[in-house]
Amino acid sequence: EVQLWESGGGLVQPGGSLRLSCAASGFTFSGYAMSWVRQVPGKGLEWVSIISGSGETYYADSVKGRFTISRDNSRKTLYLQMNSLRAEDTALYYCARDQIFYYYMDVWGKGTTVTVSS
Amino acid sequence: QSVLTQSPSMSGAPGQRVTISCTGDSSNIGAGHDVQWYQQLPGKAPKLLIHGNTNRPSGVPDRFSGSKSGTSASLAITGLQAEDEADYYCQSYDSSLSGSRVFGGGTKLIVL
Numbered sequence: 001e002v003q004l005w006e007s008g009g010g011l012v013q014p015g016g017s018l019r020l021s022c023a024a025s026g027f028t029f030s031g032y033a034m035s036w037v038r039q040v041p042g043k044g045l046e047w048v049s050i051i052s053g054s055g056e057t058y059y060a061d062s063v064k065g066r067f068t069i070s071r072d073n074s075r076k077t078l079y080l081q082m083n084s085l086r087a088e089d090t091a092l093y094y095c096a097r098d099q100i101f102y103y104y105m106d107v108w109g110k111g112t113t114v115t116v117s118s
Numbered sequence: 119q120s121v122l123t124q125s126p127s128m129s130g131a132p133g134q135r136v137t138i139s140c141t142g143d144s145s146n147i148g149a150g151h152d153v154q155w156y157q158q159l160p161g162k163a164p165k166l167l168i169h170g171n172t173n174r175p176s177g178v179p180d181r182f183s184g185s186k187s188g189t190s191a192s193l194a195i196t197g198l199q200a201e202d203e204a205d206y207y208c209q210s211y212d213s214s215l216s217g218s219r220v221f222g223g224g225t226k227l228i229v230l
Contacts, residue, residue: 047219058217103211
């Protein structure tokens with residue numbers, strides 16, 4: 001069974017840093033692009049970043065320069081390093097398997113919550 | 119606000135047919151990029167419902183169907199059931215935003 005499991009969320013002060021992880025199982029992790037998508041409680045979905053199987057990365061303008069996506073194919077794990085965090089980054093963060101050539105996400109994790117507050 | 123536009127909410131009675139619309143522009147849907155639909159049940163992660171405008175992943179009932187025309191797309195649900203009460207999001211790709219997958223703001227479907 002294809003599964004994604006996020007971890008690393010928590011409470012952090014404005015200006016602080018946090019690293020999210022997403023463990024994958026049930027598929028050939030290195031063969032797929034992976035995305036992060038976030039959702040403010042009660043609001044809609046916002047795509048955050050994508051990394052291809054070979055490591056090419058893209059970011060939403062709202063996080064560019066502050067967030068870094070990376071992956072460890074040997075550990076089948078996706079990461080999101082979040083620096084200079086702001087209150088508006090407070091959200092539930094999902095990792096998702098991305099069908100990069102077709103621009104959609106076909107498998108989603110359950111999410112991990114990030115709260116930026118003093 | 120979201121790049122793609124959806125009505126915030128709609129409702130229907132069990133057994134009815136409802137259609138959820140999604141409007142974009144010449145940088146996304148109108149540029150020929152495919153539209154996807156996701157269903158988000160209360161307290162759950164999004165689930166892929168339709169990809170490539172009209173394609174259902176394995177396990178998605180054929181009561182759900184998608185279509186696309188010009189700068190808009192639609193998700194139709196026939197034989198509405200109580201379990202269909204959820205938030206529905208459309209998603210596409212935007213050529214003007216590097217790497218960017220874009221979403222609609224979501225439509226909350228209420229089954230009366």
